[in-house]
Amino acid sequence: MLENNAETLLEVKGLKVYFPTKLKINGEQVIVKAVDDISFSVKKGETFGLVGESGCGKTTAGKAILRVINPTEGNVVYEGHDIAKVPMREIKSIRRELQLIFQDPYSSLDPRQSVFSILKEAIVCDRKRHSSSEIKERADELLRLVGLDPFMSDRYPHEMSGGQRQRLGIARALACNPKLIVCDEPVSALDVSIQAQIINLFEELQKKLGLTYIFIAHDLAVVRHIADRIAVMYLGNIVELMDSCELFKNSQHPYTKALLSAVPTVDYYEEKNRKRILLEGEIPSPLRTPKGCPFHPRCPKATSVCKEQKPELRKTGENHFTACHNP
Amino acid sequence: MSETKKLLEVKNLRTSFFFGGKEVKAVNDVSYYINEQEIVAVVGESGCGKSVTQMSVMQLVQTPPGKILGGEVLFEGKNLLDYKPKSREMQAVRGAKIAMIFQEPMTSLNPVYTVGSQITEVIRRHKKCTKKEAWELGVKALSDVGIPDPEARMKNYPFEMSGGMRQRALIAIAVACNSKLIIADEPTTALDVTTQAQVMELLLKIVETMHTSLLIVTHNLGLVSRYAQRIYVMYAGRIVESGTTEDLLIHPAHPYTIGLLKSVPKLEERQGEQLIPIEGSPPNLAKLADYCAFCPRCPYATEECRTRPAPELRSVDGKLHFTACHLEAIPEEGK
Structure with a gap:
């Protein structure tokens, strides 16, 4: 067709x-x-x-x-x-x-994980070896890419606004290229x-x-x-x-x-x-x-x-x- | 406009919430009015x-932590704030003369009672009639709002109805009690577009045939453009701009309204057109500065905006169009 x-x-x-x-x-x-x-x-x-x-x-x-x-x-x-x-x-x-981004940024992020740990999970999922400085660098890069400040990486989802949470959801989806x-x-x-x-x-x-x-x-x-x-x-x-x-x-x-x-x-x-x-x-x-x-x-x-x-x-x-x- | 009667007039309403000694000014010196048979949007x-503004009008603000600090709510010549929230007078107004429709109809209907018993409960509370008469009034109201087979639907529980039908059932309560004013707080946000259009057309028909007034509280500018006659734009607890729908949508005067209009995608736009968002995010109401609350996000803000106290509403054209902005004119390219 x-x-x-x-x-x-x-x-x-x-x-x-x-x-x-x-x-x-x-x-x-x-x-x-x-x-x-x-x-x-x-x-x-x-x-x-x-x-x-x-x-x-x-x-x-x-x-x-x-x-x-x-x-x-x-x-x-x-x-x-x-x-x-x-x-x-x-x-x-x-x-x-192939990644997925959800509607509700509140429920698609684990409330007990910090921003860094949410991103880390996605970065290391390719099962390659990553040094901790590499992971940190990549996480900062992802945050900057979606318009968040790298200092946000210590925050938890509840400390962020709806827009910031959706940006984080996008950063997570981008983590594995x-x-x-x-x-x-x-x-x-x-x-x-x-x-x-x-x-x-x-x-x-x-x-x-x-x-x-x-x-x-x-x-x-x-x-x-x-x-x-x-x-x-x-x-x-x-x-x-x-x-x-x-x-x-x-x-x-x-x-x-x-x-x-x-x-x-x-x-x-x-x-x-x-x-x-x-x-x-x-x-x-x-x-x-x-x-x-x-x-x-x-x-x-x-x-x-x-x-x-x-x-x-x-x-x-x-x-x-x-x-x-x-x- | 002057010969039409004001049905509800709110003057200098202030409502705050108190959390751990901090004051959150949710409604900060808000004044507005609605004429008979008028459709106004907030x-x-x-x-x-x-929403808190409307809850204050109905005296449904939970106290504590909330408190209505001052102002007047004039309805049919009486100040509703003179009545205690639980007084007989207030109860006679609430639900009967002023009906309220909320966003999620499932949460405003009791899941363990049939729709019929909930409608008759309200009718019997406000009208002297027997159970049988109330039931018949309920059936009539349901058929008035376009619910097919109203007799059978009266015996349904809320979960047996679709979202649009539940919203109609709530409107039916307002219809049965001959409400003078319907306050609809995000009435269609939870509904699909085709159902939204049906519910809004129904409300429009009720305004026309039953001579009610309608106050729509919404964030959907499209809805406002289609149905409202006048608009109030609120930001951080204050009204920042008000006027007729045409004034506001065609000649917006406040930077916030201008920003909002530029940030919504339009159906008929040209390919490749970019949206211009309002930078930043809405302010924290607990940490409001003395100056204009929109100032940190405003592309036109000057030093003056940060030094002078928050602007008062002033008339733009000497008529009904008001804006709360220090700037005399917004640069043309901004519009």
Whole structure:
């Protein structure tokens, strides 16, 4: 579906993550299809945004890519290795190049470890010999890289502000020189004025270190700002995949359009002229995903085809793919 | 504007918290008002005192460590601060005439009682009616806020409802009691964007049809731009700028407001546009200096800002637009 050119760093093919439940409906075991057959590729040095509302499977997708959760089916090809298939004992050496940054800097840092000890743990995990002065030097370097003062290394997480903690989380992720970082809602717990600082830091680091990001967030404006390409997820499916500049001008899927119109913008005049599409109802429970197009019960454009047939992601423009029968 | 009636007027409100002999000035000389049928927003980052201000109005500040030190809260011609927090008069206002909606609806509903019993409890407290009448009022309120199958939903426990529906149930309580003012403290922060839009449209409809006033406390500038008529911006326990939504978003006068507007990503921005963050982090309220609290983070601060006492609100255009800044004009390129 996507062109497989030389720059591709990571390729996700037909990824499925199913969770079995104990629930039975009509004697049949109910399976939660958290991620249901998604495919995309991430190019080297780009930022790939995954957006969607809670429960759409964006975090599960991110975790399955790093194999924090075992995928049910599909391939995640990274530099010739299929992360989804390699034996567990080999995964550790690959995973060093793939890091994860979490939403809540409060709960992703051990409150009983000092900043230095948090960083040291990540620095020495490559199992090479490090002298203590080397470790100290590297820790200071990492702190400076994320805009923290090296004297902070004696502090504990509770002595830091939310923004500083998120910077520390980033420093820890950078410790083993990763190539790809999966950022799971890295700025949504931060205040507005701090959010911009962290977003700029992400962009700066990308330029400096040539990083590739998979940026998972629910805030369309943030993803729109940082990502080069965006995939919109709904109930475990990618419903639209496009260049981020297309999002505002030329989105085609009715869900993307509704999502966009639901986000209020700061621009006062723009806001006054905008048409609002109000979706009816709520996201259906993943236990009872509707037949056909997952969005059809809430879709203003749904026809009888939508109730029967699940639309495939197909090309609707340059680098633009939409999964809709009548876009 | 002058012919519209002020519903709530807060004058020089001061609330502090005392920890180990230290005073934390959470609300420092805050004045604001809200007219009948008006939608007003209080904007600020966490810890700026926006929630404590509302808690002080409702007299829900925990004492100790908190204490309302002074000021007036005029509601329907009476000063609410004259009443004791637990007095009959205050209880008649709280929850009935002024309803409050909090961020996380799960924590403001009791998990071990059905939604119906919690709604009827409030109705029976404020209205003389039988249990059956209260139940019917509750069902009507639930259907008014757009909950399908309200009869059955009355018998549900909070955990059986989704976040958006729980928030609607809380709004239903305000609707059932014919509240004059709804204070919504971060009403949609815990909700998804499409649900957020639904809840906000519902609140808007209630303001229009039931002639209520709405005070939104939020950090989301987009929300404010869409729904509010007037805005108060708070920073470190003070109001630093106030005015109509258009004034504030198009011609911001305070460096903090200008900074906030520049630091949020916009949906329709050009590719490669950079965000300009406000450097540093919000001040510690226990260690506030006498001068302007925003001064250490302000790109335009002059020596004067550090030597003169904290600035008072002054009018920018002779009308409703006020700012608390010493600087007469912010350099054009800054905007």
